[in-house]
Amino acid sequence: MICRTSDEAPQCLATENWLMQLHKELDNKGILLPERINEDELRRFFTAANGDFSCLLSSVKKTIRWRETYGILSEQELEMWSSLVFWHGFDVEHRPCLIVRLGLACLKVPSHERPRLTQAVSKSSFTPA
Structure with a gap:
C-alpha cells in the first residue's frame, strides 16, 4: 500500500x-x-506505514471497514x-504457513459454498501453539 503525504514530512x-x-x-x-x-498485526501495519501515523490510521480503518463489509465467520x-x-x-524466515487445499476444495465444495471457503481463508488467524 502506498501512502502519500502532503508537502510536510510524514508524521x-x-x-x-x-x-x-x-x-x-x-x-x-x-x-x-x-x-x-x-497488537502483533498492528505492528505489521505500523512497519508497512514506515512510521507514518496518518498512513497507519488510514490502513487500519480501511482494513476494519473491509472486514466489516466482507462478513465475519463464527468459530x-x-x-x-x-x-x-x-x-x-x-x-525459512519463521513466518507461519497457511495451507489451503485448493484441489480438494474444488472437488468437494459445491460452487454455492465457495464464497464461504474464501471467507474461511481470509479469517484464519494464526495462534501459536
Missing part, C-alpha cells in the same frame, strides 16, 4: 507512543478494533473448513 511517532495514539484516534472516531486485529463456521484451511509450521 512519525516514537514506537512507544503510536499504539496508544492509534487506540485513542479510533476511540475518538467511534471505531471498534476487532479482537482479530491484535463454528471456521471449524467447518479446518480440513481445507489450516496453519502448518513455519517458512
Whole structure:
C-alpha cells in the first residue's frame, strides 16, 4: 500500500507512543478494533506505514471497514473448513504457513459454498501453539 503525504514530512511517532495514539484516534472516531486485529498485526501495519501515523490510521480503518463489509465467520463456521484451511509450521524466515487445499476444495465444495471457503481463508488467524 502506498501512502502519500502532503508537502510536510510524514508524521512519525516514537514506537512507544503510536499504539496508544492509534487506540485513542479510533476511540475518538467511534471505531471498534476487532479482537482479530491484535497488537502483533498492528505492528505489521505500523512497519508497512514506515512510521507514518496518518498512513497507519488510514490502513487500519480501511482494513476494519473491509472486514466489516466482507462478513465475519463464527468459530463454528471456521471449524467447518479446518480440513481445507489450516496453519502448518513455519517458512525459512519463521513466518507461519497457511495451507489451503485448493484441489480438494474444488472437488468437494459445491460452487454455492465457495464464497464461504474464501471467507474461511481470509479469517484464519494464526495462534501459536
